[in-house]
Amino acid sequence: MDIKTLAIVFGTIFIAELGDKTQLATLLFAADRAADKWLVFVGASTALVLTSAIGVMAGGLLTQVVSPRHLSIIAGLGFIGIGVWSLWTA
Numbered sequence: 001m002d003i004k005t006l007a008i009v010f011g012t013i014f015i016a017e018l019g020d021k022t023q024l025a026t027l028l029f030a031a032d033r034a035a036d037k038w039l040v041f042v043g044a045s046t047a048l049v050l051t052s053a054i055g056v057m058a059g060g061l062l063t064q065v066v067s068p069r070h071l072s073i074i075a076g077l078g079f080i081g082i083g084v085w086s087l088w089t090a
Contacts, residue, residue: 013052022048 017023026044030037062071 017048 022044026040029035029044030040059071066074
């Protein structure tokens with residue numbers, strides 16, 4: 001097991017997920033007094049695991065067609081584009 005890769009992925013995803021829409025939606029579901037907090041936790045956790053699995057599978061398939069370097073460039077340009085668009089429409 002490559003502990004360095006595990007730590008980098010964990011840290012990156014953990015920081016990226018703090019305060020995002022998913023966490024806020026989970027917070028709102030948990031704030032409902034009638035909601036079972038464990039069911040909210042299990043539902044949110046399962047959804048995050050499933051979306052992560054889709055991302056891993058898609059990344060594995062994409063690297064068979066496109067080089068990881070090109071994927072990084074495309075992802076970076078996409079994030080820059082989203083940032084510019086967000087600033088432009090604000």
